[in-house]
Amino acid sequence: MAPRKRMISVLSVVLFCTILSSLSANGSLLTLHHQTSSIDDITLHDDAFHGRGNLPFIEWWYFDAKLDNGYSLVLGVQVLNIFARGIVTTRLTLYDKESVLLKNYEKYFLRDLSASSDIPSVYIEGNQVILGSYDAVNDRFVYNVNIQNPESSVSLQFVGCTKGWKRQQQTGDWWAVILPRANVTGTITINNTTMNVNGTGYHDHNWGIGARVAMHFGWFWGTCSSTNYTVTWAEIQTTRLTQIPIMVLNTKNGGYLEIPSDTIWFSTENISFDHFRRVPWFFSIETVTEHVFLIIDMEVISVDHTDMFGFIKYWRYHVRCSGTIVVDGHMETVDGISIMEYLRFR
Known part of the structure; x- marks a missing residue:
């Protein structure tokens, strides 16, 4: 970030905190909740299989985790179903200190998939890959995820510590963030060597993705966290020059708050060519609302490119997030590694 912009940002934080402290002498935290907005509470049914309806469609379940031993993973x-001729794929990518350690991609016939339309339960060739449940005693979602292949296997449990939400996009498809933040435990096996792991994870689910979505240019997506806050954000590129920013702020063991789109500023810098496309290597996201002040820089550490379904260009970033989140006068620092993505349809 340019020195002038950084100075303005720091001064803005100081001014913002001063104003808030004068409004709330005790510095009490805002109780985050969903107000009149485009997002709603999530249920297990929302994370079930929604396919076998209108054709064509694309649907996916996504998980990632950043582990305490320096590993991270995406699975x-x-x-994909086009005119009743569908395929099912599983993807597992393991990273060691943000560098690709192994990448596995398996493809199956649609008939190999058995997925419940009531709860998140997914089997492939008779093996359960995803099972989600609700822990009513602790009011949280719990997911068990298992993927096995010849080189590796993962068996992980994701235990939610934030309230999930869902949003229907303007194109009619749905984005459900069931686990904005979760505690992750389990095992990873690589070449017959098994290690116990723990860390922090994320899970979302997209469905109803049809031809209207592919008319978009693409999107950016990511998350950033401080001690008690988690920010899930996206920048939908309806065209190369027009965007729709999205941001939801979760508090740990609490609720969520949608940030108005017209108060979100997203920018990219350090553009370079990768796989014949212009891609950025530095990102910044900011907002100022009645209750929230946020400025976060994301500096790229590594980039992993993948072609999906033969026509989607996909870049997965590991980024170092640094910045500040202020909620009703309570300020926390963001400083850590996160996973984000850039997807382009053309």
Whole structure:
């Protein structure tokens, strides 16, 4: 960030905190909740299989985790159905200190998929890959995820510590963030060597993705966290020059708050060519509302490119997030590694 912009940002934080402290002498935290907005509470049914409806469609379940031993991973199940001739894929990518350690991609016939339309339960070739449940005693979602392949396997449990939400996009498709933040435990096996792991994870689910979505240019997506806050954000590029920013702020063991789109500023810098496309290597996201002040820079550490379904360009970033989140006068620092993505349809 340019020195002038950084100075303005720091001064803005100081001014913002001063104003808020004068309004709330005790510095009490805002109780985050969903107000009149475009997002709603999530249920287990929302994370079930929504396919076998209108054709064509794309649907996927996505999980990622940043582990305490320096490893990170992304895994998921994708379903593509065009005129009743569908395929199912699983993807698992393991990273060691943000560098690709191994990448596995498996493809199956649609008939190999058995997925419940009531709860998040997904089987492939008779093996359960995803099972989600609700822990009523602790009011949280719990997911068990298992993927096995010849080189590796993962068996992880994601235990939610934030309230999930869902949003229907302007194109009619749905984005459900069931686990904005979760505690992750389990095992990873690589070449017959098994290690116990723990860390922090995320899970979302997209469905109803049809031809209207592919008319978009693409999108950016990511998350950033401080001690008690988690920010899930996206920048939908309806065209190369027009965007729709989205941001939801979760508090740990609490609720969520949608940030108005017209108060979100997203910018990219350090553009370079990768796989014949212009891609950025530095990102910044900011907002100022009645209750929230946020400025976060994301500096790229590594980039991993993938072609999806033969026509989608996809870049997965590991980024170092640094910045500040202020909620009703309570300020926390953002400083850590996060995973984000850039997807382009053209």
